[in-house]
Amino acid sequence: MTRDYSQFMPQAKQTEVTLSTLDTLGWQPFFSQQLSIDDMTNTPPVRVTEVHRTVMRVIGQGIDKTIPSVADATVGDWLLLSADGTYSDTVLNRKSLMKRRAPGSDRAVQYIAANIDTAFIVTSCNQDFNVARLERYIAVAFEAEIDPVIVLTKRDLVADTTDFEAQARSISDLVPVIAIDARSDEPKAKLAEWCKPRRTVAFLGSSGVGKSTLANTMADRDIIATQGIRAADDKGRHTTTSRQLHLVPGGFAVLDTPGMRELQMTDVTAGIEDLFSDLQELSTQCKFRDCAHETEPGCAVRAAMDAGDIDEARMRRWKKLVAEDAYNSATLIQRRARDKAFGKLVRGVVKEKKR
Numbered sequence: 001m002t003r004d005y006s007q008f009m010p011q012a013k014q015t016e017v018t019l020s021t022l023d024t025l026g027w028q029p030f031f032s033q034q035l036s037i038d039d040m041t042n043t044p045p046v047r048v049t050e051v052h053r054t055v056m057r058v059i060g061q062g063i064d065k066t067i068p069s070v071a072d073a074t075v076g077d078w079l080l081l082s083a084d085g086t087y088s089d090t091v092l093n094r095k096s097l098m099k100r101r102a103p104g105s106d107r108a109v110q111y112i113a114a115n116i117d118t119a120f121i122v123t124s125c126n127q128d129f130n131v132a133r134l135e136r137y138i139a140v141a142f143e144a145e146i147d148p149v150i151v152l153t154k155r156d157l158v159a160d161t162t163d164f165e166a167q168a169r170s171i172s173d174l175v176p177v178i179a180i181d182a183r184s185d186e187p188k189a190k191l192a193e194w195c196k197p198r199r200t201v202a203f204l205g206s207s208g209v210g211k212s213t214l215a216n217t218m219a220d221r222d223i224i225a226t227q228g229i230r231a232a233d234d235k236g237r238h239t240t241t242s243r244q245l246h247l248v249p250g251g252f253a254v255l256d257t258p259g260m261r262e263l264q265m266t267d268v269t270a271g272i273e274d275l276f277s278d279l280q281e282l283s284t285q286c287k288f289r290d291c292a293h294e295t296e297p298g299c300a301v302r303a304a305m306d307a308g309d310i311d312e313a314r315m316r317r318w319k320k321l322v323a324e325d326a327y328n329s330a331t332l333i334q335r336r337a338r339d340k341a342f343g344k345l346v347r348g349v350v351k352e353k354k355r
């Protein structure tokens with residue numbers, strides 16, 4: 001799950017001198033290992049930096065063009081340029097992939113963003129803060145094989161962040177927690193280890209928590225419009241609606257897509273299992289395979305809870321997340337059948353009451 005490429009990377013000082021376009025684009029050993037030296041010259045890699053309805057923008061070493069969309073490729077993907085100057089359909093193996101199922105009736109899988117290294121899960125030290133919501137984002141990141149980092153913004157607006165930090169830290173040992181004032185210089189030092197050459201990051205979280213402010217602070221320039229700027233737009237339009245990979249000169253890449261900002265919870269079974277691995281493991285020891293961990297005899301989860309080994313509130317959030325994922329991941333037909341059965345049940349109960 002946790003991937004560390006730092007051992008392969010030159011020290012920061014040296015990279016600044018020798019930084020190539022590929023480094024700024026997020027090129028890593030993971031990708032170069034998929035190509036031979038000959039491939040690098042004959043079919044140079046390019047990264048998809050923008051996705052529009054029918055075309056994509058791709059950038060590589062000395063290459064910057066708009067090409068017809070390649071099926072199955074999404075923003076953040078690496079493609080290979082063919083010898084004749086067209087683009088082959090070769091999409092390099094991905095380090096990570098965020099996907100979701102389309103809301104339509106066929107529920108086709110859509111690729112949202114590829115090859116993000118770190119997802120900053122942003123929430124503020126105020127009413128936005130919610131452990132269950134953070135757990136959802138973390139499950140989504142784990143599912144996509146992206147390393148999550150929790151960022152608590154607006155720490156300048158509260159007297160003390162200890163309680164917020166403690167709650168965030170209790171979620172998972174695998175997820176670092178950082179509290180900051182996003183508008184100050186503070187993020188630069190605190191998020192530096194993830195925002196460096198050859199890395200791709202994304203900022204996830206609710207509206208208004210400071211995602212754009214953070215991205216701009218880290219990039220040292222306005223790469224994503226903040227709410228303040230958007231408010232000045234007299235049509236009140238959101239300015240960032242395309243799927244885009246922003247390249248920070250001398251540094252890292254920021255992937256921003258509208259579909260990623262909103263929380264999409266479908267098919268994240270593996271992500272939930274990663275985040276709640278302890279409960280998952282315990283539940284395999286329950287007597288019944290479909291144990292709901294309520295009043296069933298031989299329930300290992302209940303026993304651990306009674307012994308004070310696990311937190312009941314966390315157990316409830318886990319169950320809710322599993323149920324939600326199952327519901328969202330069901331096909332429309334499955335869902336309709338279930339809703340119908342539920343409707344019958346409700347009507348039955350109502351009749352019962354009327355009598």
Ligand SMILES: Nc1nc2c(ncn2[C@@H]2O[C@H](COP(=O)(O)OP(=O)(O)OP(=O)(O)O)[C@@H](O)[C@H]2O)c(=O)[nH]1
Binds near residue numbers: 181209227228
């Ligand atoms: N005091 C304080 N204000 C902040 C902080 N971070 C962001 N803000 C302010 O909060 C408002 C919203 O910030 P944005 O960066 O636009 O939030 P966002 O998450 O990008 O919002 P969306 O683009 O709608 O998703 C702006 O007015 C920021 O100046 C912080 O750490 N402290």
Ligand SMILES: [Zn+2]
Binds near residue numbers: 283287291292293299
């Ligand atoms: Zn059980």
